[in-house]
Amino acid sequence: MAEPKKTVDVRALKSSGFIRQTESEYFVCRLRIPGGNASSEKLIQAAELAKKYGRGYCHLTFQQSVEIPYVKLSEMDALKAELDKLGLRMANCGPRVRAISACQGCKVNPYGRVDAPGIAAKADEKYFGMDTPAKFKIAYSGCNIGCPNPQENDLGFHGMVEPDLVPDLCNGCTLCVQLCKSRAGESLVMNTKTNLPERDDNRCTYCGECLFCCPTNAWVSKRIGHAVYVGGKHGRFPRWADRVADFVSDEDTYELIEKCVAWYNLNGKRGERFGTAIDRLGMDKFKKDVLVPKFKTAKEWDHHGDRPKGINYHVLHSWDTEESR
Amino acid sequence: MDTKGNGFLDLRGVACPMNWVRTKMVLEEMEIGQKLEVVLDDGEPIRNVPRSLKDEGHKLLKVTPDGSCFRIVIERG
Ligand code: HEM
Ligand code: SF4
Ligand code: SF4
Numbered sequence: 451m452a453e454p455k456k457t458v459d460v461r462a463l464k465s466s467g468f469i470r471q472t473e474s475e476y477f478v479c480r481l482r483i484p485g486g487n488a489s490s491e492k493l494i495q496a497a498e499l500a501k502k503y504g505r506g507y508c509h510l511t512f513q514q515s516v517e518i519p520y521v522k523l524s525e526m527d528a529l530k531a532e533l534d535k536l537g538l539r540m541a542n543c544g545p546r547v548r549a550i551s552a553c554q555g556c557k558v559n560p561y562g563r564v565d566a567p568g569i570a571a572k573a574d575e576k577y578f579g580m581d582t583p584a585k586f587k588i589a590y591s592g593c594n595i596g597c598p599n600p601q602e603n604d605l606g607f608h609g610m611v612e613p614d615l616v617p618d619l620c621n622g623c624t625l626c627v628q629l630c631k632s633r634a635g636e637s638l639v640m641n642t643k644t645n646l647p648e649r650d651d652n653r654c655t656y657c658g659e660c661l662f663c664c665p666t667n668a669w670v671s672k673r674i675g676h677a678v679y680v681g682g683k684h685g686r687f688p689r690w691a692d693r694v695a696d697f698v699s700d701e702d703t704y705e706l707i708e709k710c711v712a713w714y715n716l717n718g719k720r721g722e723r724f725g726t727a728i729d730r731l732g733m734d735k736f737k738k739d740v741l742v743p744k745f746k747t748a749k750e751w752d753h754h755g756d757r758p759k760g761i762n763y764h765v766l767h768s769w770d771t772e773e774s775r
Numbered sequence: 776m777d778t779k780g781n782g783f784l785d786l787r788g789v790a791c792p793m794n795w796v797r798t799k800m801v802l803e804e805m806e807i808g809q810k811l812e813v814v815l816d817d818g819e820p821i822r823n824v825p826r827s828l829k830d831e832g833h834k835l836l837k838v839t840p841d842g843s844c845f846r847i848v849i850e851r852g
């Protein structure tokens with residue numbers, strides 16, 4: 451006798467983190483790893499569960515989740531109960547805010563300017579799973595090298611720092627000038643009269659290389675914050691995100707997530723990605739509704755005269771230029 | 776800069792961290808205040824060696840680009 455057929459609400463399962471496989475009697479169990487950091491204990495537990503309920507392997511997703519493939523429909527409830535007991539949380543799928551991703555950030559990576567995984571984990575606690583018209587991906591990057599692809603997420607951030615010179619501490623070695631020239635913004639030149647480096651705001655990418663490399667600590671950080679990108683996505687019709695604000699504080703990135711999600715829910719059509727909605731309604735409207743007057747790019751600040759000149763963000767790195775290829 | 780009577784080390788083609796190990800070995804044989812000129816490749820070497828110098832209390836006096844490498848002058852600290 452065949453078992454009575456269980457009906458499955460695949461859509462509801464998706465929001466809980468179970469995703470039906472091609473082999474339709476199996477489901478993938480997607481675990482939530484906010485900011486890309488998971489304790490050793492939790493990883494071992496996940497691996498054990500993959501042995502018990504799956505086929506003894508885990509898949510690491512591009513969006514930093516750990517998946518247990520090949521979970522049988524009949525065993526999903528038992529697996530869920532074990533996960534709950536262990537405090538392992540499931541990620542999600544479908545039209546909602548996805549688990550927020552991040553790189554290693556400043557605590558591990560010498561390039562990092564902000565604690566990307568720490569901030570991402572906090573944001574994840576607040577906003578994970580909020581319903582949106584289509585999927586909504588958020589990424590925090592430690593610096594403008596941008597390993598977590600902030601420009602290809604619906605909302606992306608990368609750390610940035612404005613360096614300021616303390617002339618008395620500088621011995622004129624020129625290291626910062628050389629490094630800025632060979633790998634950063636080509637914004638520093640040595641003033642031959644003063645024997646001090648001078649920074650051109652128009653070219654500076656706010657990468658912080660000068661600050662990091664200086665042997666005498668003559669550069670200090672005047673401001674640290676996040677650059678903000680909206681509307682990015684990859685896929686069949688990729689859209690490169692628009693940079694809409696600079697030097698946003700950690701706390702204000704949360705405010706921006708809230709505002710963007712609210713705007714998207716109010717204005718986006720079902721199934722339409724954030725960037726597509728912005729294109730349909732116009733960047734001006736988006737800016738007026740969400741950003742004005744608090745959030746601006748360094749360039750836009752200039753026009754109001756209360757900031758030094760802005761930045762040339764077409765050339766983020768010397769290795770991004772035609773010349774270096 | 777006058778580096779006569781002091782050290783010279785050509786570390787072109789020597790990768791991190793061996794370039795730093797060799798620099799350190801030479802510096803350790805020197806007197807405080809003596810100078811050492813080192814040639815380093817662009818990329819990781821010019822980024823890493825000065826950082827190690829800083830950590831160990833030596834002084835970086837000058838960096839001069841020379842083709843695809845850099846000449847740096849260090850004062851033993
Ligand atoms: C403690 C040292 C370091 C750690 C822990 C570290 C870690 C990382 C991590 C986690 C990524 C992201 C990879 C990914 O998820 O795709 C990354 C990317 C990258 N790292 Fe590092 N890194 C370190 C040092 C360095 C150094 C010294 C350099 C070069 C000077 C460097 C250059 C890069 C670059 C260019 C990328 C981007 C790669 C890409 O675009 O695909 N990293 N690093
Ligand atoms: S984005 Fe910057 S801080 Fe983050 S991993 Fe890449 S290089 Fe490191
Ligand atoms: S690296 Fe530091 S000491 Fe050397 S020129 Fe730059 S600011 Fe001055």
Ligand code: SF4
Binds near residue numbers: 630634635654
């Ligand atoms: S922050 Fe980066 S781009 Fe700006 S001056 Fe320093 S090294 Fe150059």
